[in-house]
Amino acid sequence: MALFVNTNIAALSGQKHLSNVVSRINSSYEKLSSGSRINSAKDDAAGLQISNRLETQITGLNQATRNANDAISIAQIAEGAMGEITNNFQRVRQLAVQGGNRTLSSDDRSSLGQEFGQLLTTNDDIAERTSFGKIKLLNNDSPTSGFQIQTGANAGEQSEITTGNATLSALFGKVLENEGVGDQVFSAMSNTNLDDYGTLGKVVAAYIGTGNASTVDNAVLELFGANAGVSAVKNLGEKAAGTVQFNVGNFTKILTTELPDNSVGAAILDNADLDWATLLPSGTLNEASIVARGFTGDEIKSLHGFATDTLLDSMSGMITQIGRQRSKLGAEQNGITSLIRSNNTMAMNVAASRSQITDTDFAYETAELTRNQIIQQASSTILSQTNQLPQIALSLLR
Numbered sequence: 293m294a295l296f297v298n299t300n301i302a303a304l305s306g307q308k309h310l311s312n313v314v315s316r317i318n319s320s321y322e323k324l325s326s327g328s329r330i331n332s333a334k335d336d337a338a339g340l341q342i343s344n345r346l347e348t349q350i351t352g353l354n355q356a357t358r359n360a361n362d363a364i365s366i367a368q369i370a371e372g373a374m375g376e377i378t379n380n381f382q383r384v385r386q387l388a389v390q391g392g393n394r395t396l397s398s399d400d401r402s403s404l405g406q407e408f409g410q411l412l413t414t415n416d417d418i419a420e421r422t423s424f425g426k427i428k429l430l431n432n433d434s435p436t437s438g439f440q441i442q443t444g445a446n447a448g449e450q451s452e453i454t455t456g457n458a459t460l461s462a463l464f465g466k467v468l469e470n471e472g473v474g475d476q477v478f479s480a481m482s483n484t485n486l487d488d489y490g491t492l493g494k495v496v497a498a499y500i501g502t503g504n505a506s507t508v509d510n511a512v513l514e515l516f517g518a519n520a521g522v523s524a525v526k527n528l529g530e531k532a533a534g535t536v537q538f539n540v541g542n543f544t545k546i547l548t549t550e551l552p553d554n555s556v557g558a559a560i561l562d563n564a565d566l567d568w569a570t571l572l573p574s575g576t577l578n579e580a581s582i583v584a585r586g587f588t589g590d591e592i593k594s595l596h597g598f599a600t601d602t603l604l605d606s607m608s609g610m611i612t613q614i615g616r617q618r619s620k621l622g623a624e625q626n627g628i629t630s631l632i633r634s635n636n637t638m639a640m641n642v643a644a645s646r647s648q649i650t651d652t653d654f655a656y657e658t659a660e661l662t663r664n665q666i667i668q669q670a671s672s673t674i675l676s677q678t679n680q681l682p683q684i685a686l687s688l689l690r
Contacts, residue, residue, distance in 0.1 A: 297682045297685050300678060300679070300681055300682060302678035302681055303675060303678040303679050303681070305678075306671060306674050306675035306678050307675060309667075309671050310668065310671040310672060310675055313664050313667045313668045313671055314668060316660070316664045317661060317664045317665060317668060319335075320657055320658075320660055320661040320664065321661070323652045323657050324652060324654065324657055324658070324661065326652070327651065327652050328650055328651065328652060329649075329650055329651060329652045329653070329657075330343060330649070330650050336649075339649045339650065342649055343646050343649045343650045346642050346643075346645055346646040346649070347646060348445075349445050349642050350639050350642050350643055350646065351445075352444075352445025352446065353444075353445045353635045353636075353638055353639040353642070354635075354639055355442075355445075356442055356443050356444050356445055356449070356635055357632050357635045357636060357639070359441055359442050359443060360441060360443045360451070360628050360629075360631055360632045360635070361632065362424075362441070363439070363441040363443070363451070363453045363625075363628050364625060364628060364629065364632075365424065366424045366429060366439060366453055366455065367453055367455070367621055367622075367624065367625040367628075368625075369422060369423075369424055369429060370422060370429045370430060370455035370456075370621060371618055371621055371622065371625070373418050373419070373422040373429070373430055373458070374430070374458055374614055374617060374618050374621075375618070376418060377415045377418055377419065377458055377614055378611065378614050378615065378618070380411045380412075380414060380415050380418075381411075381415070381607060381610055381611045381614065382611065383407075383411055384408055384411050384412060384607055385604060385607035385608065385611065387404050387407060387408045387411075387547070388408070388547060388600065388603040388604050388607055389600075389604065390404060391404050391408075391547045391600065391603070392596075392597075392600040392604075394593075394596055398550055401547065401548050401550070402548055404547060404548070405544045405545075405547050405548030408544050408547055408548075409540050409541060409543075409544040412460055412540045412543075412544070413540050415458070415459075415460055416459050416460050416540070418430070418458075419431050419457070419458040419459045419460075420459070422458075427439075429455040430455055430456065430457065430458040430459070431457060431458075431459055432457060432459065432462070432529065432530065434455050434456060434457055436456075436457075437452065437454070438452035438453055438454030438455070438624075439452065439453050439454075439455070440452055441453055441628070443628060443631045443632075443635070444631075444635075445635075451624070451627065451628055451631065452624065453621070453624050453625070453628065454617075454620055454621060454624060455617075455621060456617040456620070456621070457529055458614060458617065459529050460529075460538045460540065460610070461528045461529035461536075461537045461538040462528065462529025462530075463529070463610040463613045463614060464491075464528055464529070464538050464606070464609075464610060465525065465526060465527070465528030465529045465530075466529075466613045467491055467606070467609035467610060467612075467613055468489075468490060468491060468492050468525050468526070468528070469525075469526055470609075470613075471490035471491060472490070473488070473489050473490050473492060473525050474524065474525050474526035475524055475525070475526060476488070476489065476524065476525050477522070477523065477524050477525070478512050478516065478520040478521050478522070478523055478524075478525065478536075479521040479522055481493070481496065481508055481512060482508060483507075483508050483564055483565045483566050483567060484566075484567045485567075486508070486566065486567070486570075486571060487567070487570040487571055489525070491602070491605055491606055491609055492525060493571075494571065494598075494601075494602040494605065494606075495515065495543070495546070495602055495606060496508060496511045496512060496515065497566055497568075497571050497598070497602075498546045498598060498599040498602040498603075499511045499514070499515060499542070499543075499545065499546055500560070500561070500564045500566060501551075501561065501566070501595050501598060501599060502545065502546055502549040502551060502595075502599050503549055503550075503551070503560050504542070504545045504546070504549055505560075505564075506560050506564055507564055508564065508566075509521070514539065514542045515538070515539050515542050515543060516528070516536055516537065516538065516539065517536050517537050517539065519536050520536050523536045543606075546599050546602065546603055547599075547603060551587075551592050551595055551596050551599075571598065572594055572598060
């Protein structure tokens with residue numbers, strides 16, 4: 293074995309091994325102190341790339357869950373408001389049933405009308421005021437296609453929450469659409485075709501029959517506004533329709549107005565010249581005969597029964613519509629709740645997968661640290677001894 297002074301190969305080798313073990317110890321310290329196995333790309337380049345993709349998915353799922361919880365909040369706010377609207381409609385229909393009695397005095401009927409109209413107006417107020425922050429949920433501003441909610445972590449994973457339009461005009465318009473008259477135009481209504489307009493035609497006829505208007509055009513104007521003549525029935529409740537709105541005050545007159553039992557009332561019916569044979573299958577109203585002699589008791593009963601039935605059918609139809617909106621909203625709410633559970637489960641499983649890649653295994657890493665510390669101590673001892681090798685050369689010079 294050669295003996296060198298300028299180059300101590302054994303010491304250099306000891307330094308190399310000591311440097312390597314110190315590097316491994318520092319890496320163990322970093323992993324143990326941070327709790328992460330990958331603290332830089334050099335620790336595991338491929339693992340870093342995979343863990344970044346998993347982290348993207350986890351953060352997306354967590355935010356999507358928060359979005360979905362906002363949707364649930366919207367649904368709960370809207371459903372609570374519609375529940376109160378339904379209660380009011382039930383009471384309004386009860387008042388219409390009570391108004392079906394002809395034993396009520398004019399004061400009694402007026403009192404019924406005050407509550408009847410106030411509850412309907414209150415329903416519109418509830419629909420106009422219900423909001424999530426500054427976003428209106430139940431009036432004309434509520435999108436017919438629903439509010440889009442990002443309920444997934446990836447593109448194309450959206451859901452809808454549909455609160456609908458719960459204003460009185462919109463609900464009545466939906467009743468008419470379901471009856472197949474939504475595309476018809478108000479201006480096409482005449483005294484001979486009211487039966488083609490379903491509940492709308494009955495409301496107009498009842499308004500005239502109780503002596504509140506003398507022509508179909510006047511009744512439409514008073515019940516639905518100045519623009520009703522040129523608008524389609526389906527525009528009821530639509531924001532763009534402007535003044536085509538359900539008039540609560542005039543609709544209430546069907547309940548509160550005393551039925552005409554004199555020549556004046558008979559003249560109104562005669563002037564309107566409605567086709568009562570199609571509206572009342574029994575054909576009990578003959579305008580020409582009524583004008584000549586006034587109303588008989590049976591004719592008044594028939595007219596009063598028709599007005600009461602019209603009110604009941606109108607309220608029942610709107611209760612059905614608000615119920616459909618609540619049912620759809622409830623189904624969507626249940627669907628989004630299921631998505632929340634799915635997101636939470638997926639986020640948990642993806643986090644577990646990421647943990648396998650990025651988290652420090654403390655049992656393994658502490659064992660490695662202990663092993664490397666022993667090697668460090670051994671390397672330090674050997675390096676100390678190898679540094680003494682050039683001293684042997686001095687003994688040869690003595």
